[in-house]
Amino acid sequence: MGAAPIARAPARLRGRDGFTLVEALAALAILAMLTVVVQRGLVMARTGIARSSDRIAAEWVARSLLAEPLGAQAARAGSRSGTSGGLPWTVTIEPLDVAPAGAAGDGKGDAPKWRPMRVTVRVESPGRGLSVETVRLARVD
Numbered sequence: 491m492g493a494a495p496i497a498r499a500p501a502r503l504r505g506r507d508g509f510t511l512v513e514a515l516a517a518l519a520i521l522a523m524l525t526v527v528v529q530r531g532l533v534m535a536r537t538g539i540a541r542s543s544d545r546i547a548a549e550w551v552a553r554s555l556l557a558e559p560l561g562a563q564a565a566r567a568g569s570r571s572g573t574s575g576g577l578p579w580t581v582t583i584e585p586l587d588v589a590p591a592g593a594a595g596d597g598k599g600d601a602p603k604w605r606p607m608r609v610t611v612r613v614e615s616p617g618r619g620l621s622v623e624t625v626r627l628a629r630v631d
Contacts, residue, residue, distance in 0.1 A: 548613040548620040560628040582610045605630045
């Protein structure tokens with residue numbers, strides 16, 4: 491037994507083994523569109539990461555400022571400002587007009603030892619600024 495003969499395509503079909511120019515151009519156009527979509531997604535992700543990083547830095551500064559205890563001088567209204575971590579900030583402290591508990595004639599006559607203060611922290615960041623407002627108690631001496 492001899493080897494089986496190899497079937498060959500007729501001469502008129504041998505030139506159609508590859509892709510046509512139109513098929514290659516269509517594949518190239520699809521690849522170009524996908525590249526643009528992926529690039530745009532990467533740019534948007536990078537922008538979102540930068541924005542989140544700025545926000546986290548501003549929150550860190552605000553939290554560190556709010557963690558500081560209010561001293562006796564804080565029982566008076568005022569503001570201070572500075573820069574921390576490259577971000578400018580402002581802290582404003584103002585008293586709240588709230589009648590202290592027991593002040594309506596309970597007979598004790600003691601002055602309140604604590605005073606509620608509105609504390610506003612504003613941190614400027616490259617994106618949007620961050621503003622935090624809270625109420626803290628300041629010791630009245």
